[in-house]
Amino acid sequence: MDKKAKLDTAFLGQPRGLSTLFFTEMWERFSYYGMRAILIFYMILAVKDGGLGFDQTTAASVMSIYGSLVYMSGVIGGWLSDRIWGSRKTVFIGGVLIMLGHISLSIPGGSAALFASIAFIVAGTGLLKPNVSEMVGGLYSETDRRRDAGFSLFVFGINFGAAVAPILVPWASDGFGMNLFGGHINYHAGFALAAIGMFFGLLQYYFDGKKYLPSESNYPKDPIERENMKSIIIWTVIAIVALVAVVGLLGAMGNLNIDSIIWLITVIAIALPIIYFVTMLNSRKVEKVEKSRVWAYIPLFVAAAMFWGIEESGSSILALFAANRTVLHLGGWHFQAANFQLLNPLFIMILTPVFVVIWSKWKNQPSAPGKFAAGLVIAGLSYVFIAMPGLLYGTSGRVSPLWLVGSWFIVEIAEMLISPIGLSLTTKLAPKAFTAQMMSMWFLSNSAGQAINAQIVKFYTPGTEVQYFLAVGGASVVLGIILFFFVKPIHKLMAGIN
Structure with missing residues (x-):
């Protein structure tokens, strides 16, 4: 890196390119979390009132499988960037698809517009999200001490966009939308605001990217060689034909409906990581020590999937709890059910610096498997906590919003023990041939957790509220306790990795 590049401190002491990526991802998260804050309410709103008229169970299941697809698609996005387009082009194409997804929802097109939007946003997020993070790393040399601070700023941008969106997008639907459309809630106004947010992100990215992003990001890191192209095309065609055949079979049997498609995606989301694990454990490229580390990763993967199933329920189960069971005011302060979605990024921003200090000061801190076990127990307790108002007061009335706030705070403590630790551990345990x-x-752990969630949310009803929270929360607590007993064996399998 030349002297000029080393002295690039134009953005809060960081390279100017970080500003480009900071605001691109901030607007992308604004659009995604804004859409996510109101989507379930749009789905369950009666058709005569401008919604889709889905029952609450179907809507919650769709929200979960939607999240599963978003994280599943990142696998393809990373591959396309590395082998075909390069990260800069891949991110831009992803942003365009995301914007088209929000535009689809902003037009009153019924269920067809919803499913078109899901397809666009799933594909777009898969292209954008994994590659924009990789580009942040490309702004720094290996010896640049600003790297960690740069990533911290980048993560702040992500959470800032995610925190602001659940305030502004619901306002556009319930406030601005009602004034503009004769006193009726108009969720299309909110989806339009999400599209506008992504548009601003694309403008920033396109024009600033030419000036401030590394030229290397224009090219794939591992371009496909001609001799390999034929086999890639063959396997892609086989996968598409198999998927079409399964869908066609469901149609021929008269079972082609939302529920069957959700089941199909659930099976794929569970099968993909299994295939990956089997491939790594049977690969000749993976050495004996590396295979031991892969075996250590498997129980941690299962634990992560359990955690994400609970954590990601904020846009489905907890959203329904907010709408149906929560008093939507605190004293003279009134708010909307969708506003609770800001609690996730808000608590992450509050808790992250606290845990950074804890991990830096705590000399004899638990091992990574121990942190996972503790995180699972705490995540389960967040569900036990939200079951308490039903146990104490019954499930027919409304309860204080502080119950939801408390539950979200507890699960975000669990996230501090699992999410950043899991990311770090994944890079450490990865075999060289499968980095x-x-x-x-x-x-895929997030994808699998949400896919399983898409099935179990079907058991959530007003009558089963307490049982549901206690069963899922209790399962997480029990799995965490079991994991505590296997901390030492797992740590041994990690073969020197802490």
Whole structure:
């Protein structure tokens, strides 16, 4: 890196290119979390009132499988960047697809517009999210001490966009939308605001990217060689034909509906990581020590999937709890059910610096498997906590919003023990021949957790509220306790990795 590049401190002491990526990802998260804050309410709103008229169970299941697909698609996005387009072009294409997804929802097109939007946003997020983070790393040399601070700033941008969106997008639907559309809630106004947010992100990215992003990001890191192209095309065609055949079979049997498609995606989300693990454990490229580390990663993957199933329920189960069971005011302060979605990024921003200090000061801190076990127990307790108002007061009335705030705070403590630790551990345990694929495995843990969630949310009803929270929360606590007993064996399998 030349002298001029080393002295690039134009953005809060960081390279100017970080500003480009900071605001690109901030707007992308604004658009995604804004859409996510109101989508379930749009789905369950009666058709006569401008919604889709889904029952609450179907809507919650769709939200979960939607999240599963978003994290699943990152596997393809990383591959396309590394082998075909390069990260800069891949991110831009992803942003365009995301914007088209929000535009689809902003137009009153019924269920067809919803599913078109899901397809666009799933594909776009898969292209954008894994590659924009990789580009941040490309702004720094290996010896640049600003790297960690730069990533911290980048993560702040992500959470800032995610925190502001659940305030502004619901306002656009319930406030601005009602004034503009004759006193009726108009969720399309909110989706339009999400599209505008992504548009601003694309403008910033396109024009600033030419000036401030590394030229290397224009090219794939591992371009496909001609002799390999034929086999890639063949396997892609086989996968597409198999998927079409399964869908066609469901149609021929008269079972082609939302529920069957959700089941199909659930099976794929569970099968993908299994295939990855089997491939790594049977690969000749993976040495004996590396295979031991892969075996150590498997129980941690299962634990992560359990955690994400609970943590990601904020846009489905907890959103329904906010709308149906929560008093939507605190004293004279009134708010909307969708506003609770800001609690996730807000608590992450508050807790992250606290845990950074804890991990830097705590000399004899638990091992990574121990942190996972503790995180699972705490995540389960967040569900036990939200079951308490139903146990104490019954499930027919509304309760204080502080119950939801408390539950979210507890689960975000668990996230501090699992999410950053899991990311770090994934890079450490990855076999050399599967470094990129192993990072995909971390995202697949979220995908698998949400896919399973898409099935179990069907058991959530007003009548089963207490049982549901206690059963899922209790399962997480029990799994965490079991994991505590296997901390030492797992740590031994990690073969020198802490």
